[in-house]
Amino acid sequence: MLKIDKLTKAFGANKAVDSVSLDFDRPMMIGIIGASGAGKSTLLRMLNRLENATSGSITFDGRDVTALHGADKRRWQRDCAMIFQQFNLVPRMDVVSNVLHGTLNRRSTLATMFNLYPSEDIHRAIDILDRLGIAGHAAKRAEALSGGQQQRVAIARAIMQDPQIVLADEPIASLDPMNAQIVMDDLRRIHDEDGRMVIANLHTLDTARRYCDRVVGMRAGRVVFDGTPEQLTTGVARDIYGADASFSEAATSTSIDALNAATSTPVPVA
């Protein structure tokens, strides 16, 4: 299905992603973990062609994604929606219009300029918002919503593209634990109910363990772990983060209980 082969991205002498090979044979929920600067964002950005690879290849259902240009590249970017830590909504625009932006890639320039959306798209946008429990906010400006609600709008915008893959770059890093849980539950549902592949960069181990079918650990641009949540032991996590024995898992947690239980000095992991 999705095959990444010796994918490398160099910025000058710095290899942000260094010969990464991964193979996903079916849609699943994948978590990518690793310390700040490990190359997680660059990997995701190469997957949807926001960034070009220096070498190596990405193949999806037998098609070489790294070689796509023009309309084919835009089609791939529609198939491969991206969600960001800071939501990337248009703050002064209403929620439904933000969601409808998910159809931009397939609309004419004229229709886009005049904000002309077919009524079936508007209905679909509202259905998606309803599914995510935020249809009641459809007419509000995006900036009037809480961070958690804004991230759900961003998820709705991604679904509006009807993508095969949803890429989420630190989707919960700006959220409190309760909203983080809601957003992760939504991403899991997108996988479970729609069968879409979800690949999320995550900065907390418990989130990766709880929500993902497979976890990939990166360190200095390379994959140093690729396995199931069960295989992600504290020892393995220490290796991924290059941390010593003082490494505290609870301090990297999004769970309120674990945060309360954390007594040691937090060790920033991302």
Ligand SMILES: Nc1ncnc2c1ncn2[C@@H]1O[C@H](COP(=O)(O)OP(=O)(O)OP(=O)(O)O)[C@@H](O)[C@H]1O
């Ligand atoms: N546009 C760029 N130009 C130069 N160097 C870059 C660029 N983007 C990323 N890098 C470098 O590539 C390396 C990997 O960065 P990346 O953002 O992919 O890591 P990350 O694991 O996502 O970290 P974080 O969690 O802090 O976002 C870092 O050394 C970073 O400084």
